[in-house]
Amino acid sequence: xxxxxxxxxxxxxxxxxxxxxxxxxxxxxxxxxxxxxxxxxxxxxxxxxxxxxxxxxxxxxxxxxxxxxxxxxxxxxxxxxxxxxxxxxxxxxxxxxxxxxxxxxxxxxxxxxxxxxxxxxxxxxxxxxxxxxxxxxxxxxxxxxxxxxxxxxxxxxxxxxxxxxxxxxxxxxxxxxxxxxxxxxxxxxxxxxxxxxxxxxxxxxxxxxxxxxxxxxxxxxxxxxxxxxxxxxxxxxxxxxxxxxxxxxxxxxxxxxxxxxxxxxxxxxxxxxxxxxxxxxxxxxxxxxxxxxxxxxxxxxxxxxxxxxxxxxxxxxxxxxxxxxxxxxxxxxxx
Numbered sequence: 001x002x003x004x005x006x007x008x009x010x011x012x013x014x015x016x017x018x019x020x021x022x023x024x025x026x027x028x029x030x031x032x033x034x035x036x037x038x039x040x041x042x043x044x045x046x047x048x049x050x051x052x053x054x055x056x057x058x059x060x061x062x063x064x065x066x067x068x069x070x071x072x073x074x075x076x077x078x079x080x081x082x083x084x085x086x087x088x089x090x091x092x093x094x095x096x097x098x099x100x101x102x103x104x105x106x107x108x109x110x111x112x113x114x115x116x117x118x119x120x121x122x123x124x125x126x127x128x129x130x131x132x133x134x135x136x137x138x139x140x141x142x143x144x145x146x147x148x149x150x151x152x153x154x155x156x157x158x159x160x161x162x163x164x165x166x167x168x169x170x171x172x173x174x175x176x177x178x179x180x181x182x183x184x185x186x187x188x189x190x191x192x193x194x195x196x197x198x199x200x201x202x203x204x205x206x207x208x209x210x211x212x213x214x215x216x217x218x219x220x221x222x223x224x225x226x227x228x229x230x231x232x233x234x235x236x237x238x239x240x241x242x243x244x245x246x247x248x249x250x251x252x253x254x255x256x257x258x259x260x261x262x263x264x265x266x267x268x269x270x271x272x273x274x275x276x277x278x279x280x281x282x283x284x285x286x287x288x289x290x291x292x293x294x295x296x297x298x299x300x301x302x303x304x305x306x307x308x309x310x311x312x313x314x315x316x317x318x319x320x321x322x323x324x325x326x327x328x329x330x331x332x333x334x335x
Contacts, residue, residue: 001029001039009046023052023059031067031163040170044178052179054207058214061183065215067163071140071155073190076147078108079299080217081230082185082197085113085157086177087122088227092264094288095125095231096132097273097321098312100328101292103151104320105311107299110147110190114157114165119177123266126154131270132325135332142331150328153190160189182207186215193218196298200228209243219243221298232294234287240294248297248305252290277322289313292321 004026008015018026026043029035035043052060083095099109113124126136137143138159147153158165164184171178186195186208195217197208202224212220220243225231232238232250240248264272276288293302293309302308315321 001026001035001043005039005042005046008050009042015046015050017050017053018056018059020055020059023056024063025059027060027063028066030167031063033166037170037173041174044174044176044180047179048176052182054210057179057183057207057211060179061187061211061215064161064164064183065187067161068187068189069140069160071144071153071190073108073110073144073147073153073192076108076192077194077300078110078147078153078190078192079194079196079295080186080188080190080192081109081111081295082195082212083111083113083125083229084117084120084181084198084200085124085184086117086120086181087115087124087127088229089120089122091227092262092272092284093123093125093128093269094273094276094284094291095229096128096270097276097288098231098291098295099125099152100150100277100325101288101312101315101321102295102299103328104315104318104322104324105292105296105308106301107151107296108147109152109295109299110155110192111152112155112157112160112185112187112189114168116172117168117181118171118175119181121172123269127266128269128273129154131266132274133329133333135334137332137334142334146328146331150331151324152328154332155189157184161187183211186212186217188215188217191216194298194300195220196230196295197222198229199224205241209241213243219298219300221248221294223294230294231287231291234290248294250290250294250305252286277316277325279316279319279322285316289316 297308
């Protein structure tokens with residue numbers, strides 16, 4: 001590890017990017033526990049200041065992928081929700097309801113994550129799902145069954161990659177974002193071809209598209225949504241960029257009164273999402289429907305985003321969304 005630190009840690013005027021092979025080997029040493037805490041912290045800190053190159057990120061991804069216990073979900077070709085593992089701390093979670101509105105419309109959706117992840121240490125959407133009565137499954141066959149029957153599956157990082165999860169105490173001690181925040185959400189543990197990526201900074205758009213492609217995704221949607229998530233802004237235009245020749249604009253209507261920055265406890269947020277799935281007439285339901293429409297469209301249902309949103313509305317009105325959630329809650333709570 002010392003040779004890698006020397007190459008990148010000699011100051012802005014002299015540092016050099018690691019080659020793919022060097023980045024791969026550095027990440028492998030960290031994952032295998034072959035580095036000291038000082039070396040690991042130094043490497044993460046320098047990378048944070050320098051910014052990892054595409055080649056470095058690809059090396060980090062491939063070394064980490066070797067530790068992943070993949071779930072073979074190719075027959076379903078789900079859309080992977082690549083959202084930050086560090087959650088939110090400034091806004092409401094609408095995603096738990098949107099997921100099941102989308103799955104009720106026929107979309108297959110997968111997610112993965114961990115909790116208490118720096119730098120936000122925020123509340124995650126699966127924290128909200130737990131408060132809605134859902135559990136976390138460890139067996140790959142059980143996880144795949146929830147995808148088949150409910151349209152959604154979640155894979156906790158501690159089961160997905162024990163070596164990556166084992167770094168979390170050190171990451172918490174380090175306290176800041178590292179390149180792990182970027183790569184862990186696009187490891188593609190379900191081996192699918194579709195991904196919806198939440199992004200915080202527009203300047204990293206091209207990097208996300210390139211490394212997502214490297215990770216095996218063919219249909220890539222990148223959205224600079226609320227708090228770096230995939231939820232479109234309910235009060236202004238949201239741009240969704242793809243790796244195809246087109247992009248999408250989502251322009252909300254009649255939602256100016258929605259307060260997305262309201263602070264709710266996890267219990268209150270869970271009740272909100274449950275109320276939406278029960279199709280209660282509350283303003284935030286429109287936001288959940290738009291978010292679900294984006295998921296539906298990125299999965300491949302609908303000729304355009306407007307048609308996908310209509311599918312989301314139908315999912316709520318017919319009770320298909322609630323049924324999908326109830327199936328997931330029943331199956332996942334057995335974990």
